[in-house]
Amino acid sequence: MKSIETNKSNVSGFFSRLVRRQIFIPIAALLLLAVFNLVTDPSFYKITFGYNSAGNPVLSGYLMTILDSGSELAILAIGMTLVTAATGGQDISVGAAIAISGSVILRVLCGTNSRPETLQAPIIVAFLVACIVAMLFGAFNGVLVAYFRIQPMVATLILFTAGRPIAAWINNNELPIINEPSFGYFGGFIPGIPVPTPFFIAVACMIIIALVLRFTNLGLYTQAVGINESSSRLNGLNPAFIKFLTFVILGLCVAVAGLIKVSRFSTINYSVIAKDIEMDAILAVALGGNALSGGKFNMAASILGAYVIQFLTTTLYKFNVQSDALPAYKAIVVIVLVVLSAPIVREWLSGVWKKIRPEGHGKEVA
Amino acid sequence: MKEKAVLEMKNIHKSFPGVRALQGVDFTLCEGEIHALMGENGAGKSTLIKVLTGVYGKDEGEIFLKGKDKAVAIHSPQDAQRLGISTVYQEITLCPNLSVAENMFIGRTSGVCQNWKKMNTDADRILQSLDIPAKAAQQLASCSIAVQQMIAIARAVDMDCKVLILDEPTSSLDEQEVEKLFRLMRDLRARGVGIIFVTHFLDQVYEVCDKITVLRDGKLVGEYEIKDLPRVKLVSKMLGKELDDMSDIKGESKPYDKDDQSAPVFEAKGLVSNAGIKPFNFYIKKGEVNGFTGLLGSGRSECVRAIFGADRVLGGTVKMDGKEIKIGKPLDAMKNGIAYLPEDRKVDGIVGDLSVRENIILALQVLKGFLKPFTKAEANKFAEDYIKLLGIKTASADTPIKSLSGGNQQKAILARWLLTDPKYLILDEPTRGIDIGTKIDIQKLVLKLASEGMSVTFISSETDEMLRTCSRLVVMRDRKVVGELSGEELSQSMIMSTIAGGDK
Numbered sequence: 001m002k003s004i005e006t007n008k009s010n011v012s013g014f015f016s017r018l019v020r021r022q023i024f025i026p027i028a029a030l031l032l033l034a035v036f037n038l039v040t041d042p043s044f045y046k047i048t049f050g051y052n053s054a055g056n057p058v059l060s061g062y063l064m065t066i067l068d069s070g071s072e073l074a075i076l077a078i079g080m081t082l083v084t085a086a087t088g089g090q091d092i093s094v095g096a097a098i099a100i101s102g103s104v105i106l107r108v109l110c111g112t113n114s115r116p117e118t119l120q121a122p123i124i125v126a127f128l129v130a131c132i133v134a135m136l137f138g139a140f141n142g143v144l145v146a147y148f149r150i151q152p153m154v155a156t157l158i159l160f161t162a163g164r165p166i167a168a169w170i171n172n173n174e175l176p177i178i179n180e181p182s183f184g185y186f187g188g189f190i191p192g193i194p195v196p197t198p199f200f201i202a203v204a205c206m207i208i209i210a211l212v213l214r215f216t217n218l219g220l221y222t223q224a225v226g227i228n229e230s231s232s233r234l235n236g237l238n239p240a241f242i243k244f245l246t247f248v249i250l251g252l253c254v255a256v257a258g259l260i261k262v263s264r265f266s267t268i269n270y271s272v273i274a275k276d277i278e279m280d281a282i283l284a285v286a287l288g289g290n291a292l293s294g295g296k297f298n299m300a301a302s303i304l305g306a307y308v309i310q311f312l313t314t315t316l317y318k319f320n321v322q323s324d325a326l327p328a329y330k331a332i333v334v335i336v337l338v339v340l341s342a343p344i345v346r347e348w349l350s351g352v353w354k355k356i357r358p359e360g361h362g363k364e365v366a
Numbered sequence: 367m368k369e370k371a372v373l374e375m376k377n378i379h380k381s382f383p384g385v386r387a388l389q390g391v392d393f394t395l396c397e398g399e400i401h402a403l404m405g406e407n408g409a410g411k412s413t414l415i416k417v418l419t420g421v422y423g424k425d426e427g428e429i430f431l432k433g434k435d436k437a438v439a440i441h442s443p444q445d446a447q448r449l450g451i452s453t454v455y456q457e458i459t460l461c462p463n464l465s466v467a468e469n470m471f472i473g474r475t476s477g478v479c480q481n482w483k484k485m486n487t488d489a490d491r492i493l494q495s496l497d498i499p500a501k502a503a504q505q506l507a508s509c510s511i512a513v514q515q516m517i518a519i520a521r522a523v524d525m526d527c528k529v530l531i532l533d534e535p536t537s538s539l540d541e542q543e544v545e546k547l548f549r550l551m552r553d554l555r556a557r558g559v560g561i562i563f564v565t566h567f568l569d570q571v572y573e574v575c576d577k578i579t580v581l582r583d584g585k586l587v588g589e590y591e592i593k594d595l596p597r598v599k600l601v602s603k604m605l606g607k608e609l610d611d612m613s614d615i616k617g618e619s620k621p622y623d624k625d626d627q628s629a630p631v632f633e634a635k636g637l638v639s640n641a642g643i644k645p646f647n648f649y650i651k652k653g654e655v656n657g658f659t660g661l662l663g664s665g666r667s668e669c670v671r672a673i674f675g676a677d678r679v680l681g682g683t684v685k686m687d688g689k690e691i692k693i694g695k696p697l698d699a700m701k702n703g704i705a706y707l708p709e710d711r712k713v714d715g716i717v718g719d720l721s722v723r724e725n726i727i728l729a730l731q732v733l734k735g736f737l738k739p740f741t742k743a744e745a746n747k748f749a750e751d752y753i754k755l756l757g758i759k760t761a762s763a764d765t766p767i768k769s770l771s772g773g774n775q776q777k778a779i780l781a782r783w784l785l786t787d788p789k790y791l792i793l794d795e796p797t798r799g800i801d802i803g804t805k806i807d808i809q810k811l812v813l814k815l816a817s818e819g820m821s822v823t824f825i826s827s828e829t830d831e832m833l834r835t836c837s838r839l840v841v842m843r844d845r846k847v848v849g850e851l852s853g854e855e856l857s858q859s860m861i862m863s864t865i866a867g868g869d870k
C-alpha cells in the first residue's frame with residue numbers, strides 16, 4: 001500500500017514538474033494532435049512500404065509526410081530561435097531569402113542555359129555559393145539590427161519585400177529546370193533508402209546545433225545578450241556582434257532549407273516557394289514556449305514546435321481542408337495552443353492539478 | 367495654514383513592504399519661493415514628491431492647498447494636475463515627434479475639434495511671455511534638451527499651476543542651459559508660483575533657492591532659510607552627522623603610506639569619457655583600498671566606468687603595472703585584470719533569467735573564450751565554491767538569479783568578479799540596498815582581499831563605510847575631482863567640507 005502511494009505521488013510530482021518545464025508545451029500539443037488523430041482515424045498512423053515512380057523503395061504515410069515536410073521548418077526554427085533569443089525580435093525575411101538561395105543554386109547549376117542537359121557545376125559548389133549568398137543577406141539583416149539598431153521586424157521587412165524580385169532577377173526571370181536525377185535526392189529519396197532525405201538533413205542540422213551549443217558558448221552568450229544587454233557588455237561580451245552572428249547563422253539555415261526546397265521540384269516558383277514559412281518558423285519558436293521578447297531559449301522545444309506545426313498542417317490536409325482555407329483552421333488551433341501555453345494559464349493549470357491531486361489521493365487511501 | 371503658504375503637507379507617512387519610506391514628514395511651500403528638497407539617496411525625497419503628485423497614496427497625513435479649506439485628496443497624477451500641482455521630471459516626458467504647441471496642449475483640449483491656428487498662437491504667446499527660444503510649430507525634437515525642459519515647464523505653468531515640482535531638471539544640462547533655466551525659475555517665482563526644486567547639485571541650490579528642507583532616512587531633519595544654512599552644515603544634515611560630535615571612526619584599513627615609492631598597479635592620466643566628467647588623474651597601489659566620494663551625481667560612478675571602459679573613453683592615458691594599455695571596451699579592462707561591480711545591480715549587474723551558476727561563471731567564461739566552455743562539472747564547482755565562500759543564500763546553483771534577495775544577488779556578482787582573480791577590483795555601491803549583515807560581510811571581504819594584495823576601489827554613499835574601508839579618498843564635486851584625502855585628513859568633517867567646496 002505504502003509503495004503504491006509513494007509511487008503515485010512520484011507520478012503526480014513528475015507530472016507537475018513536467019507542466020512547469022518549457023518543453024511540456026510542444027509535447028502536450030503533439031500529444032493532443034496525436035490523440036485527436038488516433039480517435040478520429042487510426043489509419044493516420046499507417047506506414048506502407050512501396051516503390052515510387054523511379055523504382056526506389058519508399059516508406060509512405062502521414063507520419064512520413066510530417067517527417068519529410070517538416071524538415072525545412074525545423075531547420076529554420078534553429079536559426080530563428082537564436083535570432084529571437086539574442087535580439088528579442090524575429091526575422092520575417094527567411095521565406096524570401098530561401099527564394100534567393102534556391103535561385104542561386106539553380107543559377108550555378110544551370111549556368112547560362114536555363115534547361116541544361118548536364119549540370120554546369122557540381123551540386124556541392126552550387127550549395128556552397130548559396131550558403132555564402134544567404135549568409136551575406138543574413139549579415140545584411142544583422143548589420144541593420146545589431147549596428148544600426150533597427151527593430152528586427154522592420155529591418156528584415158526590407159528583404160521580405162525585395163527578396164523574391166531579387167531571386168527572379170538572379171535567373172533573369174526564367175524558370176530553370178534541372179533534369180539531373182541526383183539533384184532530386186536532397187528533397188526526395190536516395191535510391192535504396194526508404195526514408196526521405198530531408199529528414200536526414202534536418203537531423204544532421206539538429207546534431208550540428210546540439211554540438212555547437214555543447215562545445216561553444218553560443219547558448220550562454222545569446223541568452224545573456226537577450227536578457228540583459230548592458231550587463232553582458234560589462235562582462236566583456238560584444239552584444240552587437242552576437243546579434244549579428246545569430247542572423248548569419250540563420251542565413252546558413254536558410255541556405256540548407258533552400259537546397260531542400262528547390263530539390264523537391266527541381267525548379268523554382270519565385271512567388272510561391274517557401275511562402276509564409278517565416279511565420280511558421282516564428283510560430284515554432286513560440287510554440288516551443290520561448291519568449292519572443294528574447295532571452296532564455298530551449299532549442300529542442302523550438303524544433304519540436306516546428307514538427308507540431310507540420311503535424312497540424314498534415315492533419316488538416318488529411319481532413320481535406322482546402323489549401324486556401326488552411327490558414328484559418330491553423331489560426332484557430334494556434335490560438336488555442338498559444339493561450340494554453342501562456343504562463344498565466346499554465347500556473348492556473350498546475351494549480352488545478354494540485355487541487356485535484358490530494359482528493360484522488362484521499363480516495364485511494366480510503 | 368500659514369499665511370502665504372500654497373501647499374502644506376502634514377505628518378505624511380508612507381511605507382513599502384519592509385521599508386518605512388516616510389515617517390511623519392511635514393513640508394510647507396510658500397507662494398513665490400523656490401524651495402530645495404534635499405537629502406541623500408533613499409532619504410525619501412522622491413517618495414514625498416510622488417505622494418504629492420498622486421503617484422503613490424499616503425498611509426497617513428494630510429495635504430492642504432491654498433484656497434481649499436479642507437485637506438485635499440490626491441489619488442492620481444490627474445488629480446494633482448487639476449489641483450494645480452505640476453511636475454517636470456529629469457527625463458523629458460513630452461513627445462519628441464510632435465510640435466512644440468502640440469506638446470503644450472496635448473491632453474488638455476476639450477471636445478473633438480481642435481483649432482490649430484489658435485493653439486499655435488496661444489503657444490507662441492506663452493513661449494514669448496516666458497522668453498523661451500522656441501517656435502510653436504517647431505518639432506520638439508529639434509529643440510535642445512534645455513529648451514525642451516523649459517517647454518515642459520511652460521506647459522505646466524500654462525495649466526495654471528500653483529505648485530511646480532522640478533525633479534532634477536538640471537542633470538542633463540550644461541552650465542549655460544542651467545543659467546537659462548534658472549532665469550525662467552526666477553521669473554516664475556516673481557509671478558507667485560511656488561517651486562519645489564530637487565537636485566543633487568549644491569552650487570545650484572545656493573544659487574537659486576530661498577529655503578531648504580532636508581530629509582534623511584524618511585524623516586524630516588528640518589526646514590531652513592538658505593542664509594542660515596552654510597554648505598558644510600547642509601552636508602552634515604544630509605549625512606546625519608553633527609559636526610561637533612564627529613568622533614572619527616577608526617579605520618580598520620591599513621593607513622596610507624605617503625612615502626611609498628612603489629609604482630601604482632593602475633594609473634590614469636587625464637582620463638575622460640563621454641559621460642560628462644572632467645578629465646581626472648587617478649592611481650592605486652598594490653593592496654590599497656581607496657574610494658571615490660562625493661554626492662550622488664558628482665561623477666564618482668562615471669570615473670570608475672571610464673576606468674573600466676564601460677562608457678566611451680574620449681581621452682587620457684592608462685597604465686597597468688607601469689605599462690601603457692588601451693581600454694576601449696570592458697573586455698580590454700578585464701583582460702588587464704580589472705573587475706568592475708556596477709552601481710545598478712539590476713540594470714548592469716545580474717542577467718536575471720540565467721541561473722546563479724551561469725551568472726557566477728559569466729565573466730571568467732567570456733575571458734576564457736567562445737570556443738572553450740566550462741564543463742558542467744567545472745561550472746558547478748566554481749559556483750558551489752563561491753556560494754559557500756560568500757554564503758550566498760540560494761535554493762541551488764540552478765535557481766534563476768532574479769529570484770534571490772538583493773544582497774545575495776550582489777554576492778553572486780561579486781563572486782563573478784572574484785572568480786576572474788582580478789588585480790584591481792572596482793566596487794561601485796556594492797552595499798546599496800542590502801541588509802546590514804551582508805554589508806559588513808562585504809566590507810570585511812574587501813579588507814581581506816586587500817591584505818592579500820588586491821587593489822580595491824570602493825564607492826559608497828555611506829561615508830562611515832568609506833572611512834572604515836578606505837585609506838585614501840578622492841573627493842568629487844560637480845563631475846570634477848576636487849580633492850584627495852588620506853591619513854589624518856580622513857574624517858567625516860574633512861570629507862564634508864571638501865564635498866561642500868570649502869566654507870563658502
